[in-house]
Amino acid sequence: METILKIEQVKKYYGDSGLITKALNGIDFTVEKGEFVAIMGASGSGKTTLLNCISTIDTVTSGYVLINQKDITQMNEDELSDFRRTELGFIFQDFNLLDTLTIEENIALSSIINHQNENDIEKNVSEIATRLGIEGILKKFPYEVSGGQKQRCACARALIHSPKLILADEPTGALDSKASRMLLETMMQMNQELKATILMVTHDAFSASFVTRVLFLKDGKIFNEIRKGEKTRKEFFDEILDVLTLLGGDVDLVK
Amino acid sequence: MLILLNKLAIRNVKRSIKDYVIYLITVTLAFSFLFALNLISNAKEVLELSDIMENFKFVMIVVNIIFVFIICFLINYTSKFMFQKRSKEFGTYLILGIKKNQITNLFTLENFLLGIFSIILSFPLGYFISILLSFAMMNIFELPTLININMTIQSVFLTILSFSLIYFFVLFFLRKRMKKLKIYDLLYFEKQNEKTKIPPTMRHYGFLCSLILGVAAFLLFDAQFKNVGQEPSMAIILISLFFIILSIYGVTVTLSDFLVKMILKKKKRKYKKDYLFITRTFSSKIKTMSFTMGTLTVLITLTLIALNVSSLMKGMFEYQIKRRAPYEMIISKTDMDFSEHLNKIKENYTITDQFIYQDYQDTNNNIKMKIQKEELQGWKKFDEIIKLSDINTLLSLQQKETMHINNNEFSILCSKEMEKELKKQEIQQITLTNGITLQQKEIKSDGYFQNLSFGLGYIIIVPDETIKDLPSNNSHLILNTKEKTTEEFAKELLLLSNPDFCEKNDYGYEICYSLANLVVRGQEIANNKGMLTICSFVCFYIAFIFISVVGTILAIQSLSDSTKYKYRYTVLKKLGVKKEAIQKTILKQLSLFFLFPIIYPFLVSFFSLYSMNRIFQISLETNTIYISYFMMNFVLFLIIYFIYFLTTYFGYKKNIEE
Numbered sequence: 001m002e003t004i005l006k007i008e009q010v011k012k013y014y015g016d017s018g019l020i021t022k023a024l025n026g027i028d029f030t031v032e033k034g035e036f037v038a039i040m041g042a043s044g045s046g047k048t049t050l051l052n053c054i055s056t057i058d059t060v061t062s063g064y065v066l067i068n069q070k071d072i073t074q075m076n077e078d079e080l081s082d083f084r085r086t087e088l089g090f091i092f093q094d095f096n097l098l099d100t101l102t103i104e105e106n107i108a109l110s111s112i113i114n115h116q117n118e119n120d121i122e123k124n125v126s127e128i129a130t131r132l133g134i135e136g137i138l139k140k141f142p143y144e145v146s147g148g149q150k151q152r153c154a155c156a157r158a159l160i161h162s163p164k165l166i167l168a169d170e171p172t173g174a175l176d177s178k179a180s181r182m183l184l185e186t187m188m189q190m191n192q193e194l195k196a197t198i199l200m201v202t203h204d205a206f207s208a209s210f211v212t213r214v215l216f217l218k219d220g221k222i223f224n225e226i227r228k229g230e231k232t233r234k235e236f237f238d239e240i241l242d243v244l245t246l247l248g249g250d251v252d253l254v255k
Numbered sequence: 256m257l258i259l260l261n262k263l264a265i266r267n268v269k270r271s272i273k274d275y276v277i278y279l280i281t282v283t284l285a286f287s288f289l290f291a292l293n294l295i296s297n298a299k300e301v302l303e304l305s306d307i308m309e310n311f312k313f314v315m316i317v318v319n320i321i322f323v324f325i326i327c328f329l330i331n332y333t334s335k336f337m338f339q340k341r342s343k344e345f346g347t348y349l350i351l352g353i354k355k356n357q358i359t360n361l362f363t364l365e366n367f368l369l370g371i372f373s374i375i376l377s378f379p380l381g382y383f384i385s386i387l388l389s390f391a392m393m394n395i396f397e398l399p400t401l402i403n404i405n406m407t408i409q410s411v412f413l414t415i416l417s418f419s420l421i422y423f424f425v426l427f428f429l430r431k432r433m434k435k436l437k438i439y440d441l442l443y444f445e446k447q448n449e450k451t452k453i454p455p456t457m458r459h460y461g462f463l464c465s466l467i468l469g470v471a472a473f474l475l476f477d478a479q480f481k482n483v484g485q486e487p488s489m490a491i492i493l494i495s496l497f498f499i500i501l502s503i504y505g506v507t508v509t510l511s512d513f514l515v516k517m518i519l520k521k522k523k524r525k526y527k528k529d530y531l532f533i534t535r536t537f538s539s540k541i542k543t544m545s546f547t548m549g550t551l552t553v554l555i556t557l558t559l560i561a562l563n564v565s566s567l568m569k570g571m572f573e574y575q576i577k578r579r580a581p582y583e584m585i586i587s588k589t590d591m592d593f594s595e596h597l598n599k600i601k602e603n604y605t606i607t608d609q610f611i612y613q614d615y616q617d618t619n620n621n622i623k624m625k626i627q628k629e630e631l632q633g634w635k636k637f638d639e640i641i642k643l644s645d646i647n648t649l650l651s652l653q654q655k656e657t658m659h660i661n662n663n664e665f666s667i668l669c670s671k672e673m674e675k676e677l678k679k680q681e682i683q684q685i686t687l688t689n690g691i692t693l694q695q696k697e698i699k700s701d702g703y704f705q706n707l708s709f710g711l712g713y714i715i716i717v718p719d720e721t722i723k724d725l726p727s728n729n730s731h732l733i734l735n736t737k738e739k740t741t742e743e744f745a746k747e748l749l750l751l752s753n754p755d756f757c758e759k760n761d762y763g764y765e766i767c768y769s770l771a772n773l774v775v776r777g778q779e780i781a782n783n784k785g786m787l788t789i790c791s792f793v794c795f796y797i798a799f800i801f802i803s804v805v806g807t808i809l810a811i812q813s814l815s816d817s818t819k820y821k822y823r824y825t826v827l828k829k830l831g832v833k834k835e836a837i838q839k840t841i842l843k844q845l846s847l848f849f850l851f852p853i854i855y856p857f858l859v860s861f862f863s864l865y866s867m868n869r870i871f872q873i874s875l876e877t878n879t880i881y882i883s884y885f886m887m888n889f890v891l892f893l894i895i896y897f898i899y900f901l902t903t904y905f906g907y908k909k910n911i912e913e
């Protein structure tokens with residue numbers, strides 16, 4: 001098995017003298033190639049902070065973050081920029097698509113930046129779009145399509161350059177339940193058919209039941225971890241609910 | 256890669272043109288004004304004036320520099336605003352792996368393209384604005400022409416030069432700011448709190464210190480206008496202006512803490528009505544944007560001062576005309592026969608008022624002997640006298656109060672300069688050449704005009720019957736007409752008069768001069784336009800520019816706030832706060848926001864005008880007319896300001912309700 005992500009003793013403190021918030025207080029875990037991992041926890045438990053530290057959006061106070069055997073805490077700005085472009089894919093709660101580009105151009109942007117051949121890019125885009133069921137809206141602008149379609153466009157954008165790791169922060173947060181379900185199925189398909197490694201932050205059990213492993217976060221520390229294994233989705237969902245009851249806090253049980 | 260970025264930049268400009276409308280309008284207007292200012296300062300009339308008056312040239316240079324600074328500030332401000340709007344987009348670029356350098360280049364390029372687009376638009380627009388304003392001023396001064404605006408290479412060149420300088424600095428600071436930003440800041444821009452950087456100790460004493468600095472600056476300024484005849488030093492005036500500006504910034508930056516301390520100190524007051532809420536929101540508002548607020552306050556101060564100076568100049572011009580030509584025409588002759596003139600005038604004009612009177616000589620020279628100041632001693636050899644009934648007709652034609660004197664009394668009507676001198680002398684009693692002795696009733700200047708006693712500066716008014724046996728001097732025809740008189744007609748009339756003296760010029764032509772025989776208002780206005788009118792025009796123009804800048808900043812600021820605070824209002828709505836209540840809150844906040852920056856300027860502009868009036872009053876119609884100038888200007892300002900306020904309010908409401 002190939003380790004894609006290795007987190008060692010990561011700490012992140014906010015604020016200076018006086019009031020310090022320990023958002024992450026010593027976290028260790030690894031993600032193997034081909035895994036679909038969810039991070040759960042009450043709001044304020046440090047989920048976003050953790051994801052930001054992994055995604056190089058934020059810096060850690062101490063500890064190491066190794067992605068594909070490379071320590072991102074030691075890289076300079078330019079190296080990080082190249083690293084993000086080639087090794088990482090992002091899906092945000094509020095899509096973060098560029099309004100001035102069409103869906104097609106949004107998906108293709110990182111490939112264009114990577115100097116890929118134009119014909120290859122076009123082929124890739126249409127292939128991924130067909131897989132994710134958005135081939136019909138490629139020429140439209142983000143404001144002309146629904147939230148679910150936007151989020152699947154974001155998935156396609158994250159997938160296009162076959163990154164080592166895809167990071168998603170509450171991707172269903174801005175969607176209704178039907179669109180959420182469709183998106184989660186899409187992500188599952190990305191994981192199973194395209195072998196994408198995905199790390200997703202969520203605070204609802206329904207979303208988490210689609211993944212292969214769930215990590216529970218409490219007060220900046222890993223509290224528990226469960227695997228899906230051979231269980232059905234319903235069984236896995238119930239198990240997640242049980243852990244959440246133990247965990248306490250304001251976690252949405254059902255979407 | 257670069258090619259892609261260029262494409263993206265051009266696309267962004269094209270596609271997000273709606274977002275960029277505010278930016279474009281601001282920058283285009285700013286450069287239009289700059290270009291118009293350059294057109295005006297390069298107009299022939301203004302250049303000539305600069306040749307005569309060193310100070311004027313100096314002032315124009317200072318104004319140009321200040322204006323370039325203001326535009327720099329304005330464009331910097333607007334591009335910051337644009338940057339905020341797009342921070343998330345840039346964050347997304349970074350996330351996708353585009354290097355920060357490239358994004359910085361992209362935004363720089365966009366700004367530059369927009370700048371180029373704006374400056375091209377601003378040439379025709381600026382030209383149009385300058386013509387429009389010049390036309391407006393022409394009407395205000397009732398002049399046939401004031402300034403001829405010509406597209407000159409110099410003004411185009413100067414504008415382009417300023418553009419390059421401004422964009423160099425704006426883009427330089429923009430890049431510096433962008434280099435410092437992290438992805439996190441860009442992606443989570445909206446969630447960040449704005450911070451103040453002023454240390455608390457400075458904030459405590461800052462308010463009082465700034466106020467003291469303001470008072471000191473005023474005293475320094477005031478000292479320049481203490482004595483009539485002493486030329487105010489331009490350098491010291493500018494220094495005091497600089498101190499005032501410093502003081503304004505100081506007060507704005509420190510006021511919020513002071514307010515909170517004063518208003519919320521008493522517990523009783525703290526929880527009365529919505530004091531707490533309004534004080535807190537308002538003070539946090541000024542705190543986060545104290546620099547912008549300071550700049551606004553400075554600009555409003557400059558607007559009001561420029562308007563006041565413009566009014567003073569205009570007032571001087573009007574008074575000058577009133578002193579020389581209070582009626583459309585004055586024709587003086589040694590005999591009473593004006594039929595030739597009247598025929599000529601009736602051919603061209605409709606006469607509305609017509610009056611003929613005579614003045615008389617008194618060789619006892621009761622008054623003439625008393626005048627000590629050399630420059631006030633006229634060249635006429637005798638005192639001049641006018642009948643009470645005649646002067647009252649003349650005064651009522653000017654809409655002035657008539658005079659009353661008893662049978663044994665006399666009065667003197669004279670110029671302002673003469674009034675001061677005569678009031679110093681003992682002239683209680685005079686005896687005319689016909690032996691009649693009269694007591695002094697009063698000495699006044701209101702309603703005096705030059706031709707009433709040309710070459711003397713004063714005239715004695717006596718009861719009608721006391722005039723008997725005195726030799727008459729000249730006869731005068733006073734006319735008002737329905738149509739305005741012109742310079743050309745004055746020349747035609749001149750041909751009918753007996754010239755005072757004639758001389759042959761170098762080419763052998765005979766040129767005749769007629770000093771006092773003929774005064775035509777149209778000609779006086781044309782001859783007297785010059786320094787005063789042009790200075791007044793330039794000040795008016797500057798005021799116009801400043802107020803436009805103020806309005807733009809306020810509008811952009813509130814509109815960007817409304818987008819930012821939309822979330823807050825959505826929360827309020829969800830909490831069940833009624834729509835009307837929210838609107839009321841917005842109205843209250845905006846009113847405070849608009850009201851705050853006019854308090855200090857109100858005081859500064861009034862007191863500076865009060866000081867300046869001490870020197871100017873001698874050339875103004877009355878000593879207190881400056882108060883009415885001040886009121887008029889302030890009201891004019893408020894009207895324009897109010898239009899901006901309404902626009903902003905409705906824009907704000909619309910943005911939030913969307």
Ligand SMILES: Nc1ncnc2c1ncn2[C@@H]1O[C@H](COP(=O)(O)OP(=O)(O)O)[C@@H](O)[C@H]1O
Nearest residue numbers: 014015021023042043044045046047048049050
């Ligand atoms: N920029 C920040 N400055 C200070 N504290 C922060 C910042 N971001 C997050 N925090 C704090 O860190 C903790 C974890 O936040 P976050 O990671 O956003 O939680 P979650 O995403 O799980 O809801 C919270 O207590 C939050 O208040």
Ligand SMILES: [Mg+2]
Nearest residue numbers: 044047048049
């Ligand atoms: Mg979060």
